[in-house]
């Protein structure tokens with residue numbers, strides 16, 4: 001089943017059951033506490049917090065999401081993309097636990113010919129929060145899932161909360177057993193790759209207080225109106241329904257992967273390391289496209305830095321795979337082709353998107369060209385001295401002179417089997433910031449014109465500062 005069809009069936013199923021269909025919000029969150037939308041419920045937050053009364057009691061959406069926390073997992077696990085689409089159904093004081101569980105089970109297990117996703121019931125495993133007897137009872141007695149396929153998990157996996165004071169409540173997740181090829185049996189509690197988590201049902205039922213009672217926090221009582229928030233990963237379900245191993249091989253990704261392999265002369269599946277790189281490229285190009293599509297431009301802070309890092313990581317992985325020329329526009333064009341059927345604005349916005357991608361690649365290649373020989377020299381020097389750690393000084397110089405962000409230095413050093421003295425690097429960064437502050441203060445107080453001095457110093461070569469600065473700590 002194609003991704004587009006999974007999406008259509010989702011929306012139709014919930015629309016037929018009284019849910020208002022709400023289009024995806026932009027990835028750029030309308031929320032000061034959040035860099036990028038990372039879950040389907042984000043646009044509905046004011047309703048869940050009771051700040052705004054919704055004009056519907058049931059809603060459904062397929063929301064674009066970016067999770068920067070998952071960037072490091074990409075390509076290594078089969079199930080984490082930095083961009084993905086979360087299909088959701090929401091109830092605002094309408095149906096609760098039993099209603100949400102019944103809908104989920106019906107949609108997943110109804111045969112394909114009858115409008116569902118046709119998953120085999122025997123392959124579905126359920127987790128509930130350790131104290132949620134009610135949810136377990138519904139799964140067992142109302143739905144008929146055998147007790148041995150229902151597991152209890154703790155706070156970390158199966159309890160949700162938002163703010164203090166704020167709503168909170170237990171979750172229940174539906175997982176799909178992909179079989180022994182993915183490792184040991186034992187259920188989702190022990191093996192997250194084999195038992196693929198596809199759908200999380202959140203039961204918002206309590207009000208959380210400031211105290212630290214049982215499990216480290218205080219529950220004040222029941223919420224005046226109980227709500228449902230669910231999220232199913234469209235790409236994960238697509239991987240199952242399309243019979244492929246991971247998110248990067250599904251219909252909306254595979255084209256990008258194949259093009260990356262073609263451009264670098266690799267055949268996917270031949271070598272583990274190259275495969276990971278190909279998957280990283282596939283994922284990151286798609287994510288960069290969706291971010292640019294929503295108006296993000298590369299920069300050194302916040303969202304702009306997320307985009308910069310993702311796009312540069314894609315380009316660097318292409319180079320690790322052997323690419324020597326420019327690649328970003330070519331790959332982005334394929335990504336537009338893959339995603340435009342669901343997001344037609346990408347097609348009409350093509351020119352702008354390409355300009356951003358091409359400009360960022362050119363800037364990055366310039367940086368790489370300048371810094372790589374210095375990095376290589378530092379690596380050789382460290383290894384020859386029998387060391388395993390690149391000094392903070394070296395990392396700082398790469399940053400200050402060649403604009404190498406610390407992430408890039410860390411990654412490139414790691415590829416050579418070296419670590420980096422990160423705390424030394426951060427100390428030098430702090431010293432530089434302190435100096436800049438002192439300079440600014442001196443200037444304000446009418447002392448020597450530091451900027452003019454610096455210009456002279458630059459020309460005479462006393463300082464090689466190029467002006468590429470990063471706001472450390474703001475980058476995720």
Ligand code: ATP
Pocket residue numbers: 067070079080081082083084086192197198199200231232233234235236
């Ligand atoms: P995992 O434990 O696998 O990291 P999660 O518990 O962090 O997933 P939730 O926050 O419960 O995920 O999000 C709801 C659903 O969204 C998940 O059940 C999954 O199907 C999907 N999902 C979450 N993170 C990703 C991701 N990085 N890539 C693709 N799909 C994802």
Ligand code: MG
Pocket residue numbers: none
């Ligand atoms: Mg996760």
Ligand code: MG
Pocket residue numbers: 157197
């Ligand atoms: Mg999980």
Ligand code: MG
Pocket residue numbers: 157173197200
């Ligand atoms: Mg989850």
